[in-house]
Amino acid sequence: MKITYSIVAPVYNEIDNIPELYRRIKEVMDSSGESWEFILVDDGSTDGSTERIRELARKDSTVRPVIFARNFGHQVAITAGWDYARGDAIIIIDADLQDPPETILELAKKWKEGYEVVYAVRAEREGESWFKKFTAALFYRLIYRITDVKIPVDTGDFRLMDRKVVNVLKQMRERHRFPRGMSAWVGFRQTGVEYKRAARYAGVTKYPFKKMLRLALNAITGFSYFPLQVATYFGFFAAGIAILAIPIVAYMRVTGWQAFYGQATTLIAVLFLGGVQLISLGILGEYIGRLYDEAKGRPLYIIREAPEEE
Numbered sequence: 379m380k381i382t383y384s385i386v387a388p389v390y391n392e393i394d395n396i397p398e399l400y401r402r403i404k405e406v407m408d409s410s411g412e413s414w415e416f417i418l419v420d421d422g423s424t425d426g427s428t429e430r431i432r433e434l435a436r437k438d439s440t441v442r443p444v445i446f447a448r449n450f451g452h453q454v455a456i457t458a459g460w461d462y463a464r465g466d467a468i469i470i471i472d473a474d475l476q477d478p479p480e481t482i483l484e485l486a487k488k489w490k491e492g493y494e495v496v497y498a499v500r501a502e503r504e505g506e507s508w509f510k511k512f513t514a515a516l517f518y519r520l521i522y523r524i525t526d527v528k529i530p531v532d533t534g535d536f537r538l539m540d541r542k543v544v545n546v547l548k549q550m551r552e553r554h555r556f557p558r559g560m561s562a563w564v565g566f567r568q569t570g571v572e573y574k575r576a577a578r579y580a581g582v583t584k585y586p587f588k589k590m591l592r593l594a595l596n597a598i599t600g601f602s603y604f605p606l607q608v609a610t611y612f613g614f615f616a617a618g619i620a621i622l623a624i625p626i627v628a629y630m631r632v633t634g635w636q637a638f639y640g641q642a643t644t645l646i647a648v649l650f651l652g653g654v655q656l657i658s659l660g661i662l663g664e665y666i667g668r669l670y671d672e673a674k675g676r677p678l679y680i681i682r683e684a685p686e687e688e
């Protein structure tokens with residue numbers, strides 16, 4: 379059977395969202411008049427979401443469950459969705475109904491006009507704390523400035539991608555992933571559609587500050603060497619100051635004009651440079667740890683239950 383749309387939703391403890399998500403997706407997709415499948419990737423839920431997903435799949439064969447052996451994280455769940463999707467267009471959508479399913483039809487319209495990546499741009503965000511909005515805005519702009527790929531600001535993972543694009547993404551098996559960066563990196567014809575990001579339908583966010591920080595680090599280290607170069611710039615700066623200071627201090631000494639009194643100055647200089655060196659080491663460590671993970675070459679995720687192939 380030929381499938382036009384694959385809707386992929388990563389699910390981590392979203393038990394109260396699943397029935398409503400399914401209902402709204404079904405309504406929208408049935409109205410499109412084209413064939414579709416709904417891939418629910420269960421990312422190690424512990425609240426009974428798994429059973430809810432299985433139930434749906436028993437009743438409706440358009441629902442295809444991909445069930446992980448444990449929690450692997452949102453980005454990896456998206457990857458599993460790419461791997462199992464069979465449609466000509468693949469749509470990634472959050473399971474908490476923050477991304478309105480109705481927007482899918484607008485994304486599809488652009489796809490039919492010939493765009494291969496259609497990302498949804500958050501024009502407005504509802505029901506999120508000022509801290510989340512502020513850090514998100516800062517994050518998108520920072521990433522835009524320091525990375526080599528131009529990742530459009532204020533876009534999340536909610537997007538439609540053509541089969542051609544997903545086939546390329548499937549070959550990118552990097553471990554610490556930033557899917558929206560990867561989908562910007564591949565090129566193709568891309569465009570955005572604005573939408574209003576709704577509040578969560580039920581439950582609470584599964585992105586505590588720690589996870590957001592990790593995602594930000596993955597984005598930066600995955601698409602830029604900037605943090606590594608900072609150490610070089612700083613080294614030149616500190617060495618430059620030293621070179622300038624040597625003749626000045628020597629001159630002061632010779633002429634007997636003493637402006638510096640030993641200890642405090644020395645201590646500050648040592649602490650400061652020591653701090654900078656340790657930070658640089660830590661940055662190196664971030665990259666080396668990632669290298670080590672890649673070298674191990676473990677599978678990205680472990681499947682407990684894969685959907686049946688017809």
Ligand code: UDP
Nearest residue numbers: 388389390421451452472473474583584585
């Ligand atoms: N999610 C996931 N694994 C995780 C964390 C989140 O699959 O480890 C899913 C979650 O169920 C939701 C989507 O990723 O469908 C986005 O998460 P959330 O809504 O909590 O993030 P926020 O919208 O608050 O940034």
Ligand code: MG
Nearest residue numbers: 472474476578
């Ligand atoms: Mg959400």
